[in-house]
Amino acid sequence: MRRAVITGGAGFIGSHLCRALVGRGWDVVAVDNLMTGRRSNLDDLLPDGRVEFLEHDVSRGVPVDGPVDAVLHFASPASPPDYLEHPLATLDVGSNGTRHALDLAKAHAARFILASTSEVYGDPLEHPQAESYWGNVNPIGPRSVYDESKRFAESLTFAYRRVYDMNVGVVRIFNTYGPGLRPGDGRVVSNFLVQALDGKPLTVYGDGSQTRSFCYVDDEVRGILALLESDHAGPVNIGNPDEFTVKELADTVLDVTGSSSEIVYEPLPTDDPVRRRPDITRARELLGWSPAVSLREGLARTSAWYQQERERG
Ligand code: NAD
Ligand code: UDP
DSSP: OEEEEEETTTSHHHHHHHHHHHHTTEEEEEEEOOSSOOGGGGTTTSTTSSEEEEEOOGGGOOOOOSOOSEEEEOOSOOSHHHHHHSHHHHHHIIIIIHHHHHHHHHHHTOEEEEEEEGGGGBSOSSSSBOTTOOOBOOTTSTTHHHHHHHHHHHHHHHHHHHHHOOOEEEEEEOOEEOTTSOTTSOSHHHHHHHHHHHTOOEEEETTSOOEEEOEEHHHHHHHHHHHHTSOOOOOEEESOOOEEEHHHHHHHHHHHHTOOOOEEEEOOOTTOOSOOOBOOHHIIIIIOOOOOOOHHHHHHHHHHHHHHHHHHO
16 A cells, blocks of 8 residues: 655645545545635545545645655645735745655655646747746746746755655646636636636637647646656656647637637736647656547536536535
8 A cells, every 4th residue: 555645635636636546546645725725625535534634734844644655745826816816825835835745755765746837937938848948937027926936846856856865756737627626716717617607708818819738637647647656757748738829718618618608808917928838748758648638528528517516506
């Protein structure tokens, strides 16, 4: 039996990771302060005891007893409205939180996985983005609380690797969506789906020509677990290289949901990246990973989940 600690385990990706790890025979401790996560994300997992929930702020420590074979550090606000509302807590969890999670892994000689992000590339001047690209981040803009905190977390992880010879892996996650993404999360896929299902206008920021590459959560989790179960340090991009403009996403959401909502245009947030698409050569070659779920299929599954949630009240 192997035992993993997942910080941010009650969040969107964290709770999917808990489920997938249990499916692969792991026991899991989910540590989360519920800042943006929900305990109910783990409702199906807590009763049989394979997942233990610890409500705690990991910026203050990760007080887990017992054996630990892996630490997956996923705690951090991730949606722009969330990290803009909690700038200092975001910097804190990327710095002190990462340090505490690394210390736990070090104490147990456990494998450590850091959830990093495509945001380390900022508003990229190279396209698509390979891991060799160093990024273009405004270090003092509002988004920097997230971008720089993740860049610092990567730096700290690699410093621990060099100083303590730790077994670490860094995954750079690109825009991931799917069931479990809370309706009020504020990211574009949940906003558009909920707006379409409510018959409300879809809010496109800017002129909608900026691009993103959206990865379905099952694909993302499969990639993260492939990295966990390897001994590669990375960083490794895990994302779907199919690139869409935000306007194309809005049109696809309307089509998939059959909604007749209109599209309205609102101001573009400061430093909103213009283009984003992962180069996944490294993930293919090192991990044998590539995504399988198309945007249209993933949106249909996510839309069905929002409808079910509504019926359940
Ligand atoms: P999420 O907001 O659903 O999950 C984050 C979780 O971390 C929440 O449960 C929250 O309560 C918890 N958390 C935040 N600060 C904490 C603290 N100090 N102590 C304990 N728990 C804390 O977001 P998500 O999309 O599931 O993101 C999970 C991770 O993946 C984050 O690290 C994020 O930066 C990274 N990531 C996500 C995406 C994406 O597209 N979803 C893209 C890039 C990176
Ligand atoms: N966006 C939008 N409408 C929304 C929410 C977001 O047009 O209701 C845009 C946002 O400006 C960005 C893209 O969609 O260009 C992706 O935003 P998200 O917050 O999902 O993630 P980001 O990649 O910016 O972190």
